[in-house]
Amino acid sequence: MNTRHFTSGSAAVLAAALLLSACGAGTSSIGDSGDGSSKQGGGNEVISSYAPGERKQLREISGKTLEGKPLDLADYKGHVVVVNLWGSNCAPCRAEAPNLVKVAKETEAEGVRFVGINTRDPSREAAIRFEEEYGVSYPSLYDQMGRIVLKLPRGSVNPQAIPSTIFLDGSGRLAARALVPLSERDLRGVLRPLIAEQKKA
Known part of the structure; x- marks a missing residue:
């Protein structure tokens, strides 16, 4: 056996496995961190929520949807907004x-x-097929080069890792973020206090 070839192949497999495990890591319930945010994931901070006084205002996030229509997140002010970063060839995104x-x-x-x-997809067609397959009815900005993602608050997501999700409060501020695929329970757990907060506004 060629030891050098085996070692290189093993390293490549290990790197791929680590990348996949990072994208698909599991989560636990949200707990109070004591620093103005709530963190989830046993100290990994894969899901974090932020107290109102700690929230960052987003820069302008706008562009064209997969269907070529203009979309500006500023138009959603007054609503709690879930912004999901995804790609059609991403297995955790499908999950x-x-x-x-x-x-x-x-x-x-x-x-x-x-x-x-939708970030770094090679074509709109692949992304649209994804949406049709899963019955996605909400719009997606097409961000082939990742430029829109780079406008998100520094540290809120890893531009190279999908899926990631950010949650905006009714004022358009970053209220929570998730760096892992989300279950229904995860989503509802983050949204419940934000919905209650917005109803009081």
Whole structure:
């Protein structure tokens, strides 16, 4: 056996496995961190929520959807907004898509709006097929080069890692973020206090 070839191949497999495990890491319930945010994931900070005084205002996030229509997140002010970063060739994105679709439908009447950012997909067609396959009814910005993602608050997401999700309060501020695929329970757990907060506003 060629030892050098075996070692290189093993390293490549290990690197791929680590990348996949990072994208698909599991989560636990949200707990109070004591520093103005709530963190989830046993200290990994894969899901974090921020107290109102700690929230950052987003820069202008706008562009064209997969269908070529203009979309500006500023138009969603007054709503709690879930912004999901995804790609059609991302297995963890496929795993969480049904959860996003279901919770989006169930929370729409409560004023929650979902928006996707399709990033680094080679073509709109592949992304549109993904949406058709999973019944995604909410719009997605097409961000082939990742420029829109780079406008998100520094440290809120890893531009190279999908899926990631940010949650905006009714004032358009970053209220929570998730760096892992989300279950229905995860989504509802983050949204519940934000919906209650917005109803009091």
